[in-house]
Amino acid sequence: xxxxxxxxxxxxxxxxxxxxxxxxxxxxxxxxxxxxxxxxxxxxxxxxxxxxxxxxxxxxxxxxxxxxxxxxxxxxxxxxxxxxxxxxxxxxxxxxxxxxxxxxxxxxxxxxxxxxxxxxxxxxxxxxxxxxxxxxxxxxxxxxxxxxxxxxxxxxxxxxxxxxxxxxxxxxxxxxxxxxxxxxxxxxxxxxxxxxxxxxxxxxxxxxxxxxxxxxxxxxxxxxxxxxxxxxxxxxxxxxxxxxxxxxxxxxxxxxxxxxxxxxxxxxxxxxxxxxxxxxxxxxxxxxxxxxxxxxxxxxxxxxxxxxxxxxxxxxxxxxxxxxxxxxxxxxxxxxxxxxxxxxxxxxxxxxx
Amino acid sequence: xxxxxxxxxxxxxxxxxxxxxxxxxxxxxxxxxxxxxxxxxxxxxxxxxxxxxxxxxxxxxxxxxxxxxxxxxxxxxxxxxxxxxxxxxxxxxxxxxxxxxxxxxxxxxxxxxxxxxxxxxxxxxxxxxxxxxxxxxxxxxxxxxxxxxxxxxxxxxxxxxxxxxxxxxxxxxxxxxxxxxxxxxxxxxxxxxxxxxxxxxxxxxxxxxxxxxxxxxxxxxxxxxxxxxxxxxxxxxxxxxxxxxxxxxxxxxxxxxxxxxxxxxxxxxxxxxxxxxxxxxxxxxxxxxxxxxxxxxxxxxxxxxxxxxxxxxxxxxxxxxxxxxxxxxxxxxxxxxxxxxxxxxxxxxxxxx
Numbered sequence: 001x002x003x004x005x006x007x008x009x010x011x012x013x014x015x016x017x018x019x020x021x022x023x024x025x026x027x028x029x030x031x032x033x034x035x036x037x038x039x040x041x042x043x044x045x046x047x048x049x050x051x052x053x054x055x056x057x058x059x060x061x062x063x064x065x066x067x068x069x070x071x072x073x074x075x076x077x078x079x080x081x082x083x084x085x086x087x088x089x090x091x092x093x094x095x096x097x098x099x100x101x102x103x104x105x106x107x108x109x110x111x112x113x114x115x116x117x118x119x120x121x122x123x124x125x126x127x128x129x130x131x132x133x134x135x136x137x138x139x140x141x142x143x144x145x146x147x148x149x150x151x152x153x154x155x156x157x158x159x160x161x162x163x164x165x166x167x168x169x170x171x172x173x174x175x176x177x178x179x180x181x182x183x184x185x186x187x188x189x190x191x192x193x194x195x196x197x198x199x200x201x202x203x204x205x206x207x208x209x210x211x212x213x214x215x216x217x218x219x220x221x222x223x224x225x226x227x228x229x230x231x232x233x234x235x236x237x238x239x240x241x242x243x244x245x246x247x248x249x250x251x252x253x254x255x256x257x258x259x260x261x262x263x264x265x266x267x268x269x270x271x272x273x274x275x276x277x278x279x280x281x282x283x284x285x286x287x288x289x290x291x292x293x294x295x296x297x298x299x300x301x302x303x304x305x306x307x308x309x310x311x312x313x314x315x316x317x318x319x320x321x322x323x324x325x326x327x328x329x330x331x332x333x334x335x336x337x338x339x340x341x342x343x344x345x346x347x348x349x350x351x352x353x
Numbered sequence: 354x355x356x357x358x359x360x361x362x363x364x365x366x367x368x369x370x371x372x373x374x375x376x377x378x379x380x381x382x383x384x385x386x387x388x389x390x391x392x393x394x395x396x397x398x399x400x401x402x403x404x405x406x407x408x409x410x411x412x413x414x415x416x417x418x419x420x421x422x423x424x425x426x427x428x429x430x431x432x433x434x435x436x437x438x439x440x441x442x443x444x445x446x447x448x449x450x451x452x453x454x455x456x457x458x459x460x461x462x463x464x465x466x467x468x469x470x471x472x473x474x475x476x477x478x479x480x481x482x483x484x485x486x487x488x489x490x491x492x493x494x495x496x497x498x499x500x501x502x503x504x505x506x507x508x509x510x511x512x513x514x515x516x517x518x519x520x521x522x523x524x525x526x527x528x529x530x531x532x533x534x535x536x537x538x539x540x541x542x543x544x545x546x547x548x549x550x551x552x553x554x555x556x557x558x559x560x561x562x563x564x565x566x567x568x569x570x571x572x573x574x575x576x577x578x579x580x581x582x583x584x585x586x587x588x589x590x591x592x593x594x595x596x597x598x599x600x601x602x603x604x605x606x607x608x609x610x611x612x613x614x615x616x617x618x619x620x621x622x623x624x625x626x627x628x629x630x631x632x633x634x635x636x637x638x639x640x641x642x643x644x645x646x647x648x649x650x651x652x653x654x655x656x657x658x659x660x661x662x663x664x665x666x667x668x669x670x671x672x673x674x675x676x677x678x679x680x681x682x683x684x685x686x687x688x689x690x691x692x693x694x695x696x697x698x699x700x701x702x703x704x705x706x
Contacts, residue, residue: 021632145553155634198567232598233600247586259585275605279370279374282527347701348700
């Protein structure tokens with residue numbers, strides 16, 4: 001097993017998180033950083049990193065095998081290509097680029113230079129996602145027809161470049177990447193056949209501060225992905241319905257429950273039920289002995305962030321495939337583009353992504 | 354004040370509910386019934402009703418001022434017209450007809466005969482709906498950008514004609530009428546500008562056993578209306594988000610809460626928050642003193658079903674407008690038709706309904 005050295009371009013919140021939070025394997029050492037902001041350069045030095053006078057100086061450092069691009073989104077393409085031209089393997093923050101055209105350009109550059117890149121679409125090992133997938137893939141809900149994946153808070157768009165369109169701001173290009181990526185990976189190889197989306201501009205006019213997206217997978221469920229930054233009450237993180245049961249995981253702590261049909265035959269009550277909201281047969285509760293409740297214990301599930309760099313070391317050693325491939329990022333990017341088109345044309349975008 | 358006499362055609366679950374549950378004013382007396390099913394005729398007699406040998410015999414009874422049509426949906430048009438031709442005022446169960454063309458025919462018949470009709474779209478006084486409207490109309494949430502109105506259970510479609518297309522079965526023509534009607538009445542006079550819908554066939558192939566509909570009102574919020582009969586965990590009955598706060602009413606008991614921004618300035622935390630699902634600025638919780646929580650006390654709200662017949666008596670006396678006008682039912686019918694079209698063409702239907 002070899003040891004590799006990496007340097008960061010961009011040492012803001014996410015850049016620093018690569019150093020302090022994600023890259024916990026000693027097979028990859030993050031040793032250097034470059035940022036145009038002197039305060040962040042000072043922070044990098046305090047964190048024990050070598051700092052460079054310019055991005056070119058960083059790229060000229062022969063010690064560096066890997067460049068991690070953690071700058072605002074509009075810099076991802078030029079900086080990643082520049083690094084590949086310099087022979088460095090690239091880890092690019094998500095969204096990999098501003099568009100699928102840009103991503104194609106990056107892939108062309110990779111082909112031309114013979115250097116590779118991956119994208120930090122790192123929420124495939126989130127505890128809540130793993131807990132949900134486990135239930136679905138064990139078949140505990142029967143055939144799943146609806147998935148709701150929702151991340152909602154009320155803090156607005158973080159200050160800085162994420163509020164500006166020129167920098168690729170907005171929530172679709174931010175959380176949208178993760179939430180779509182999770183669904184694409186779960187449903188793969190099924191493709192997305194149509195996309196409906198509405199973007200919200202509740203408190204920010206320039207960039208979407210939330211969205212509601214519905215996509216269908218071939219022979220698969222209807223998937224609603226929602227992101228909100230103006231939601232004073234949060235929607236459940238996961239709500240999944242199958243023909244034999246349903247799952248809810250309310251929030252990040254991953255505690256949740258399943259309610260599913262037990263093996264007893266379902267009994268129909270003859271009578272109309274009189275609720276406070278009037279009479280209904282359809283909405284009458286089930287008899288208790290026809291269902292079973294199973295708790296989802298959040299303590300059993302933990303996120304695995306450093307997997308990303310362990311995999312990268314394995315890949316560079318020649319012992320593994322990359323966990324995030326450019327082709328996968330391309331699918332997510334094209335789904336997001338379909339979502340933007342759906343919103344701006346108020347239509348359903350039929351596709352095969 | 355006059356006293357009016359009414360007779361029911363159709364004495365199934367809903368027909369009997371008119372007699373026993375809704376019509377509680379002695380200004381309208383339900384005195385008779387006709388049903389093709391002998392057992393239901395026996396039930397009607399036990400309930401103190403005069404029964405007729407045929408629908409024609411009922412219509413020939415000069416004592417009867419009002420005919421209440423509570424048969425399967427495909428009979429609504431011919432039976433309502435037959436009653437109007439006989440000079441009877443008609444109360445028709447919802448959905449008023451199978452289509453907007455049929456409804457137009459009914460309205461033409463009303464014009465031709467000079468007799469009027471109304472539709473029992475009676476969930477405008479439901480406790481949960483009134484509680485939600487009160488909060489929104491008092492402005493407690495600021496400008497509302499999203500409303501979710503969801504009724505979800507796991508009991509499937511009730512047995513009988515509701516499972517058959519020829520009879521106008523399925524959940525859109527059942528609960529869909531109420532849930533759309535509530536939104537139309539709340540947003541009026543704003544019109545619906547587009548409709549997206551997907552129908553579900555989880556356990557029934559012939560008729561939809563659930564649907565998810567998103568509509569936009571001009572200069573208004575995005576409204577998601579959902580009905581599910583295969584949901585082992587119920588979604589909240591109401592979830593409403595405005596730019597200053599959000600409301601949730603989990604179920605029929607109408608207890609719920611509002612969380613809204615207090616007058617304090619919202620403080621931004623500089624730091625990234627590390628949740629179990631990883632780092633996020635956007636989803637960090639708000640500082641407690643920047644929000645206030647207000648309980649919605651379900652005991653304060655009660656449904657008012659008999660309002661429908663009190664209003665009808667007032668109308669027949671010449672002292673009130675009808676609470677449910679055919680033109681309002683037409684809007685709901687056209688929105689449902691747009692919803693069906695949206696589903697079957699997988700497209701967004703732009704409209705002005």
